[in-house]
Amino acid sequence: MQHKNFKNIDRVTYGRGSFSQLAQTIEPIRKENNKYFVYVVDQYFHDKSLKNQLQNLPEDLIYFIDVDPHEPTTEQIDKLRDEILAKKGLPSGVIGIGGGSIMDIAKALSLMLTNEGSSTLYQGLNLIKKPGVYHLGVPTISGTGAEVSMTAVLTGPEKKLGLKCDWTVFNQVILDPELIESVPTDWWFYTGMDTYIHCIESESGIRNNAFSLAYGEQALKLCREVYLGDKSGQTPENNDKLMVASLMGGLSLTYSEVGVCHALSYGLSKIHGTRHCFANCVIFQHLGDIYPKGHNEFMNMLKLHNIELPQQISKDWDDATLTAMAQVSYNLPFMWHHAFGDNWQEKVNIDYIKSLFKRL
Numbered sequence: 001m002q003h004k005n006f007k008n009i010d011r012v013t014y015g016r017g018s019f020s021q022l023a024q025t026i027e028p029i030r031k032e033n034n035k036y037f038v039y040v041v042d043q044y045f046h047d048k049s050l051k052n053q054l055q056n057l058p059e060d061l062i063y064f065i066d067v068d069p070h071e072p073t074t075e076q077i078d079k080l081r082d083e084i085l086a087k088k089g090l091p092s093g094v095i096g097i098g099g100g101s102i103m104d105i106a107k108a109l110s111l112m113l114t115n116e117g118s119s120t121l122y123q124g125l126n127l128i129k130k131p132g133v134y135h136l137g138v139p140t141i142s143g144t145g146a147e148v149s150m151t152a153v154l155t156g157p158e159k160k161l162g163l164k165c166d167w168t169v170f171n172q173v174i175l176d177p178e179l180i181e182s183v184p185t186d187w188w189f190y191t192g193m194d195t196y197i198h199c200i201e202s203e204s205g206i207r208n209n210a211f212s213l214a215y216g217e218q219a220l221k222l223c224r225e226v227y228l229g230d231k232s233g234q235t236p237e238n239n240d241k242l243m244v245a246s247l248m249g250g251l252s253l254t255y256s257e258v259g260v261c262h263a264l265s266y267g268l269s270k271i272h273g274t275r276h277c278f279a280n281c282v283i284f285q286h287l288g289d290i291y292p293k294g295h296n297e298f299m300n301m302l303k304l305h306n307i308e309l310p311q312q313i314s315k316d317w318d319d320a321t322l323t324a325m326a327q328v329s330y331n332l333p334f335m336w337h338h339a340f341g342d343n344w345q346e347k348v349n350i351d352y353i354k355s356l357f358k359r360l
């Protein structure tokens with residue numbers, strides 16, 4: 001068995017107001033390359049006060065990106081990379097400020113600035129040839145763990161798959177809980193549930209171990225404080241906790257694996273464009289037999305926060321659609337193996353996966 005040798009984030013700043021240290025943090029890096037930074041910022045902040053706190057210099061490039069029409073694509077990254085290199089050459093670094101989508105755009109852009117050709121060439125594990133430029137992530141919505149993971153998930157013409165290697169991991173992350181205060185309640189719920197599901201899946205499978213469990217248990221404890229009980233809700237104290245839970249949930253799955261919900265989620269997202277965290281919630285409500293304890297708690301959290309998920313969405317899917325979805329999910333053998341053990345193929349096949357999708 002090959003043991004994982006995971007590259008962690010080089011440096012992490014955490015605390016309310018820590019975003020104000022951004023300029024001072026990147027100052028020493030400015031001597032690299034052409035002494036300028038590229039900011040990729042969620043469009044949401046275009047007319048918000050955060051824009052005035054960026055402390056960018058006149059030579060820096062700022063892109064406000066609307067992440068709502070679709071999740072990050074290979075085409076989008078290639079175009080952005082070509083434009084930046086043509087305009088100003090290689091930057092000192094890339095700074096991403098936003099949710100999982102922006103984290104992935106910043107990570108992928110950093111890599112693609114130094115690796116030739118289309119990003120579609122590098123979707124997979126360790127296909128990237130050269131280290132990217134310095135990259136710094138500032139999450140503004142918590143849950144996906146994209147701030148800590150070694151992958152930059154991109155949707156390409158062929159597949160939805162990450163650029164996955166040690167160089168993908170951020171050099172620096174700034175976790176400022178004040179930045180997640182404006183997240184709308186439904187997104188606060190879906191994205192936080194991504195952390196919750198990461199931890200449930202990480203602990204419920206054969207790759208679970210003391211290392212992944214230590215992070216997972218702590219992240220679950222924080223999730224329960226944020227989403228269950230009379231102190232739950234979008235309070236400053238809970239935002240402090242959620243940011244840490246997201247990071248720890250990401251570390252838990254890194255040392256273990258995700259499971260059935262995520263395998264299905266990729267199929268749903270790839271074929272129907274459903275957003276990752278929302279897709280997980282839509283699916284997890286139907287996995288009571290596979291993750292009984294987590295499911296029970298999840299249903300309580302839904303009720304407590306008045307979140308209504310869509311029902312009976314599979315009624316419009318024909319057999320060809322279900323097969324296409326099932327094929328995407330089946331091609332994630334690590335997740336099925338983790339969830340069902342060495343003999344997973346005795347249970348899991350295209351028909352079984354289609355039957356899971358028919359529950360939705």
Ligand code: NAD
Nearest residue numbers: 044071099100101140141144146149151153179182183276
């Ligand atoms: P997101 O980045 O897609 O943003 C969701 C919504 O929240 C958007 O409308 C955005 O504008 C808004 N938003 C962000 N911050 C806000 C704030 N502070 N106030 C108000 N609105 C705000 O959200 P996400 O769920 O964090 O990320 C999903 C993406 O992450 C998907 O593309 C998925 O593929 C990717 N993902 C990556 C990994 C990884 O390890 N790399 C893991 C899971 C998911």
Ligand code: ZN
Nearest residue numbers: 144194198262
């Ligand atoms: Zn996830």
